[in-house]
Amino acid sequence: MTYPEALVELIDDFQSIDDKMERLEYVFDLASEVNELPVAQWTEETRIHGCQSEAHVLLEIEEGKVSLKSGADSKLVQGLMGILTIAMDNLDTEEAKKITPDFAVDMGILNSLSPSRSNGFRNMFDKIMNDLEEN
Amino acid sequence: MLGDTLKGRAIVLTEMEHHSDIVPWQMLAEAYGNELRYVPVKEDLTLDMEAYEASIEGAGLVCVVHTSNVLGVRNPIEKIIEIAHKNGAKVLIDAAQGAPHCKIDLKELGADMMALSAHKMCGPTGIGCLLVNEQTFQEMKPFMGGGDMIETVTLQKSTYQTNEHRFEAGTPKIAEAIGWDAALGYLDNLNLNEQHQRLLNIARYVADELRSMNMTVYGRHDSDDSAVVSFLHPTMHSEDLAHLLDARGVAVRTGHHCAQPLLHRLGINGTVRASFYIYNTMDEAEQFIQHTKDILERFA
Numbered sequence: 152m153t154y155p156e157a158l159v160e161l162i163d164d165f166q167s168i169d170d171k172m173e174r175l176e177y178v179f180d181l182a183s184e185v186n187e188l189p190v191a192q193w194t195e196e197t198r199i200h201g202c203q204s205e206a207h208v209l210l211e212i213e214e215g216k217v218s219l220k221s222g223a224d225s226k227l228v229q230g231l232m233g234i235l236t237i238a239m240d241n242l243d244t245e246e247a248k249k250i251t252p253d254f255a256v257d258m259g260i261l262n263s264l265s266p267s268r269s270n271g272f273r274n275m276f277d278k279i280m281n282d283l284e285e286n
Numbered sequence: 287m288l289g290d291t292l293k294g295r296a297i298v299l300t301e302m303e304h305h306s307d308i309v310p311w312q313m314l315a316e317a318y319g320n321e322l323r324y325v326p327v328k329e330d331l332t333l334d335m336e337a338y339e340a341s342i343e344g345a346g347l348v349c350v351v352h353t354s355n356v357l358g359v360r361n362p363i364e365k366i367i368e369i370a371h372k373n374g375a376k377v378l379i380d381a382a383q384g385a386p387h388c389k390i391d392l393k394e395l396g397a398d399m400m401a402l403s404a405h406k407m408c409g410p411t412g413i414g415c416l417l418v419n420e421q422t423f424q425e426m427k428p429f430m431g432g433g434d435m436i437e438t439v440t441l442q443k444s445t446y447q448t449n450e451h452r453f454e455a456g457t458p459k460i461a462e463a464i465g466w467d468a469a470l471g472y473l474d475n476l477n478l479n480e481q482h483q484r485l486l487n488i489a490r491y492v493a494d495e496l497r498s499m500n501m502t503v504y505g506r507h508d509s510d511d512s513a514v515v516s517f518l519h520p521t522m523h524s525e526d527l528a529h530l531l532d533a534r535g536v537a538v539r540t541g542h543h544c545a546q547p548l549l550h551r552l553g554i555n556g557t558v559r560a561s562f563y564i565y566n567t568m569d570e571a572e573q574f575i576q577h578t579k580d581i582l583e584r585f586a
Contacts, residue, residue: 171533172533175529175530176533179585203525203541204523224523225523226522226526226585227523227525227526228523228525263529263533264529265529265532268525268529
């Protein structure tokens with residue numbers, strides 16, 4: 152599928168990194184990309200289930216565009232949210248709905264994660280898509 | 287297997303147990319109404335022996351971990367057995383963590399049953415064993431029916447093998463048993479006492495270094511304890527540290543280590559655990575410490 156420009160750039164960035172350690176560290180660096188959801192706003196509705204750490208995401212639609220706020224007690228998880236923020240934040244809702252989780256495969260990040268973290272990433276993506284459908 | 291012996295009697299467990307020594311007893315209690323009693327863990331990470339003595343009356347079975355897979359703490363098994371037997375209770379030792387680090391003689395120890403796991407002692411996954419003393423063996427009944435455990439089968443009734451095969455229904459774990467036998471042969475040729483001392487020295491060095499990095503270390507590493515070092519950084523998530531170590535070629539375990547009640551007692555959700563065994567060297571421990579320092583410098 153055709154990805155949004157920011158996501159294409161991010162996929163290129165990851166694909167240019169051969170070293171597993173550097174790729175993982177890049178995910179950590181992307182933790183700064185999230186729009187922070189303060190801990191005080193973490194609720195059962197924002198919780199991402201099936202994640203080994205405490206992870207939350209709030210999706211809102213503002214003038215037809217996706218607004219993502221998120222937070223986690225793990226920097227790696229927050230980095231994964233940073234990827235989703237780059238991929239989906241500020242996109243038109245219809246455009247966001249077309250995104251599939253295959254982009255993570257194209258990035259090659261799943262091989263750098265443990266199975267539980269890969270599963271957590273998928274749960275994050277699914278929650279965002281479900282929230283998007285319900286909005 | 288011990289259904290009749292345990293009928294109406296309490297089972298004493300501890301807060302330090304692996305889930306594998308909690309969940310089956312909870313299932314049994316749910317089915318037969320046995321009372322479960324838990325011996326608490328004290329602030330110094332040892333079992334509260336006074337509470338244990340107070341809990342033993344009317345108990346039919348005591349199940350206790352020889353050495354904690356989270357803390358490395360070796361429990362006072364001999365004393366626990368003595369108190370249990372004085373009060374007419376049998377004792378099952380979970381030696382999955384303890385047996386790889388020291389030779390344990392079931393008869394000498396005086397326990398009634400002892401469970402082992404192959405993958406903790408250089409063997410394959412998916413196979414373990416339960417050692418049982420003669421008296422307990424005679425009291426045990428088959429709990430799983432099928433091929434190989436029978437003597438005869440008619441449409442009216444089946445009779446069972448009289449030896450240990452009566453507990454092994456179905457096709458045995460042939461490849462795993464052969465693999466474990468090879469692993470045991472290998473371990474048998476090692477001086478486990480020497481290895482224990484060497485590994486404990488590594489664990490003590492690592493624990494001291496981690497403390498100097500402001501980590502909380504959950505363990506005491508006394509002379510009989512095993513060489514596992516569970517630790518936690520004050521701000522960095524255990525999973526994050528583990529992933530970053532993994533990317534540098536260092537394998538550690540994180541999470542609750544299948545001992546959620548113990549972690550709950552410690553007031554935490556998980557730790558990072560470095561487990562040292564016969565294949566590890568002090569040089570590797572030093573590399574692990576250096577990698578940890580590098581990671582904290584960049585990410586903590």
